Amino acid sequence: MASGRTSSSKNNLLLRHAHVARWRAGRWPATLRALLWSAAAGLLFVVLNTLMRKLSLQLDPFETQFLRYLTGLLVMLPLVFSAGLAAYRPRNVGGQFTRGAVHTLGLCLWFIAIPHITLADTTAIGFTTPIFIMFGAVLLFREPMRWERWAAAGIGFAGVLIVVAPQLTGQGGVYTLVMLASAPVFAASFLITKALTRYERAEVIVVWQSITVTLFSLPLALLNWRMPTLGEWGIALVCGLLGSVAHYCLTRSYATADISASQSVKFLDLVWATLLGWLAFGDQPNRYTLVGGVIIAASTVWIARREARRPG
Template sequence: MSPPASPRKRHFLARRAQVAQWRMSRLDTATQALLWSMSAGLLFVVLNSIMRGLSMVLDPFQTQFLRYLLGLGVMLPLVLRSGLAAYRPRNIGGQFTRGAVHTAGLCLWFIAVPHITLADTTAIGFTGPIFIMLGAVLVFKEPMRWERWLAAAIGFGGVLIVVGPKLSGGGGVYNLVMLASAPVFAASFLITKALTRYERAAVIVVWQSITVTLFSLPLALLHWQMPGPGQWVLFLLCGILGSAGHYCLTRSYAAADISATQSVKFLDLVWATLIGWLAFGDMPSNSTLVGGVVICAATIWIARREARGPR
């Protein structure tokens, strides 16, 4: 058992964290939003890789329930430390509405994900930003400047370059089920954007875990089987990754227009390629490399345009 960190070392780490937070605060809000969104994408790619493996050996609805239950368990010490009053929402109805919509999207996602390839899952998931951008215009009346549409179109084109040669359609109806989850998740994220107007990011993330856990429990009990020790460890890891990812995503929505951050989602494909190469030795194909360059170019360009602001 390693000895506890010395007070001097703890103070050093605290100072480094304060310096990083100070540097982050000096960036313009658009850049902050893009960085939060990129961090969320990386966390969710790792999370989805683990969750897909778990859902292939356990009931998908049980997997969904345990992921959010363990996510709530991870955040519980923080809640108790700050006090329950600090996490009391201003709009409890909005929190449960968001939880119900997100649970519906998760149900569709978990039904489909064990039956289709990861390439198909990734490709279909990238239709989400289009639904979110449309919703941002219709619901929040956000200004949709041509740069945002162009960055989204270029990023989506990069995705098609990567996954186009690999799409098989072997999933049949499950591809349509996965596609149906995209507008439902978009609605959930739009509700999140609305909640950020008067709720803290931590409050939204905690209540998402509470509501999704409650809504998922009846479905999980239908085909319950006890997970093994290793699976419990993976669920705990998923709880940490999911809570951190949703926190980053909520911070990005609070910092800027939701439509301004959608082009960054296409970087998820780059993260997935890097993780596959480093963890599993999957060498990227030529189409992946070309598409990755296109996606990165679109993301860097829109980041610079958003930092400069509208003319």
């Protein structure tokens, strides 16, 4: 009996500490919270992409794309049913399907190009997406583009170039252009997400992204379909969970502050990827990676401190 009371007291203490931590975090400036949400999303996406790479070596890339969003929907169904279907009914169904179609197009371009160009080229081109997002935020949402945001984005991108420039081959031909075309498409998808956060909850956006991308990806997946093994289904389920949580963090970031304010932290993804490659596969970072990583991390810390001094 005493043991039960002790356990209950510990649980209550943990809940109180969690409540206090959440209250303190809620007092942080909105832009700082957006940066933290975006950084968490980036870390989760790096882990996700590592598993997706493993799965795409075993299955057709388009089938991998379909399974990732199908399982993402499956892991969210318990939340949907517990809250009730009405809680996840979107206010703008057309906007949800538009976002899903645009995001599916970006994924298709990415998967068409990835077998034909190097990983270094892919990384360099992928980091142009935040630049397109920042321009779009100015044009579409009239977000204030303070000089600090441009500076942090420029310094972070310079850090990326230091890492990947020595490895660029330039031999991708037309597929390099296809990969480049995916960057503004993904930027458009994220800008639509930002627009949807004005009247949709993050959970609703993430659920409907899984629904729409799954539907749009199904015809492509059926072209070269092979029934996944039990192990492949397991990897796909983990990918679905990671992807759903990552997109939730990203959507919370967009809902918390200007979308342009969080783009500089995107360059931290290269740091996460380097660390994961070292821990998981023993990939030793070269000097260019170390120098570029330090520059990227420094620019992120700097913009976070600058934004934290501004009122929420």
